[in-house]
Structure formats: structure tokens, C-alpha cells
Amino acid sequence: MLKNIDFKTHLANINQNGYAVLPKLFSDEICDELATTYDESENFRSVINMKRYQFGSGEYKYFKYPLPTIIDEIRHEIYPHLAHIANDWMIKLGIEKTFPNQLSELLKLCHENGQNRPTPLILKYETGDWNALHQDLYGEIFFPFQMVIFLTQPNGDYTGGEFMMLENRPRMQSKGIVLQPNKGDAVIFTTNFRPTLGSRGYYRTSMRHGVSEVRSGKRINLGIIFHDAK
Numbered sequence: 001m002l003k004n005i006d007f008k009t010h011l012a013n014i015n016q017n018g019y020a021v022l023p024k025l026f027s028d029e030i031c032d033e034l035a036t037t038y039d040e041s042e043n044f045r046s047v048i049n050m051k052r053y054q055f056g057s058g059e060y061k062y063f064k065y066p067l068p069t070i071i072d073e074i075r076h077e078i079y080p081h082l083a084h085i086a087n088d089w090m091i092k093l094g095i096e097k098t099f100p101n102q103l104s105e106l107l108k109l110c111h112e113n114g115q116n117r118p119t120p121l122i123l124k125y126e127t128g129d130w131n132a133l134h135q136d137l138y139g140e141i142f143f144p145f146q147m148v149i150f151l152t153q154p155n156g157d158y159t160g161g162e163f164m165m166l167e168n169r170p171r172m173q174s175k176g177i178v179l180q181p182n183k184g185d186a187v188i189f190t191t192n193f194r195p196t197l198g199s200r201g202y203y204r205t206s207m208r209h210g211v212s213e214v215r216s217g218k219r220i221n222l223g224i225i226f227h228d229a230k
């Protein structure tokens, strides 16, 4: 499924900016099919009302294991490409941590550490909904990257609802990044922090992500987080 992806360019973008946009990872048909699974409650382990937890406004559902095939495949196929940068980042930042080459091994570590619950999720936002800037860590073991796939079309299915990232640079003002990818596009982005080169070597820039208010319509996204949750 990932045959035509130009990973070299995407990995360079991730190294440079902390994120990459992958155009048209999923066809419209696959997007529609995944968006429809949202209403099939047997696919999910829990439903979160975002207002109740003060996470913003909207609703999301975590898939249960076994994950739908396409989500499981993409999670396993993308991971090895990212594990290499993850390890390089840890070296640059002087952190003694190594991520295994395969997702199955990372998940094994998560499970041994009591992080047993699957983290892939679908989020649904309607008019007025939004997602507060946050990080998806879920336990001591967390992978530095995650992915979000846009299942609906901005300025077609909804307006507003931009994907936002905020880079917190130490002792400097923060940088905001706003994206509005098309239906079927994916964004791979930094979950926690990334190395930025300064005059005295690499330092940590922490990143958070969220979604601006949806002005009209319905926005549905699929989130793929690689580590499992406590």
C-alpha cells in the first residue's frame, strides 16, 4: 500500500520541520469507509466526550484490538521508516533510548510495561468543536512520531477545523504551524519533542498539536499513534 510514497523527501521534511504532509495516502473510498466505521460501536473500546475532560469539544473513539486491517497495516508499514529518525533524534539529544526496528517489538515493550490498550482513534468534530493543544503520550514508553489522516474534505465537508501545531522553543517565543490537508492526506508529526540545532549543539523543541474551531459541517479524522496506552 505504501509503494509510491517518497519517504526520502518526507523523512527530510520531518528532520527539518518536525512534520511531513503525505498527499493522498488513502483514496476517497477508503476515507468514506473508515468514516462510516465511526458509527459501528463494536469496533471501539471507548468513547470520549472531549468537553467532559476539557480537551475541547467533539467526540473520539479508540479502536479495540484487532484493529481494522488497513489501520493495522499502515501502522506496521510506516513505523520502520520512522524508527530510524527516532533513534537518530535520541542520539542528537543525548537521550539513552533506542526504539526497535519493528512496531511488533515496540508494542511488546509497551505490553511488558502495562501499556496494553490500543491507541488508534477516530475523531469527530461538528460545528463549534475543536481540540485543545496537547501531546499523546499515554505512558512511559512513547514513540516520537504519530500520524493523522484526514477523512473529510476542508471547504467541502467542513470549514475551519485547521490542524495546528505549536512549537515551544526554549527561551524563545513559540511558533505556530497551521495546515489544512485534503481528504485522504496524512500528516506525520512530532509527538513530544524534536532536536533543533543551535549554536551550542542540539536542543529540545517541544511540540503540541490540536484543531481550531470547526466553523461549519463535520470533520472526521483518523489518528494513528504507535505506542499503546496504560
Ligand SMILES: O=C(O)CCC(=O)C(=O)O
Pocket: 123, 131, 136, 147, 148, 163, 209, 210, 211, 221, 222, 223, 224
Ligand atoms: O483531529 C485532528 O486533526 C487531530 C487529532 C489528534 O489529536 C490525534 O490524532 O492525535
Ligand SMILES: [Fe+2]
Pocket: 134, 135, 136, 209, 223
Ligand atoms: Fe492528538
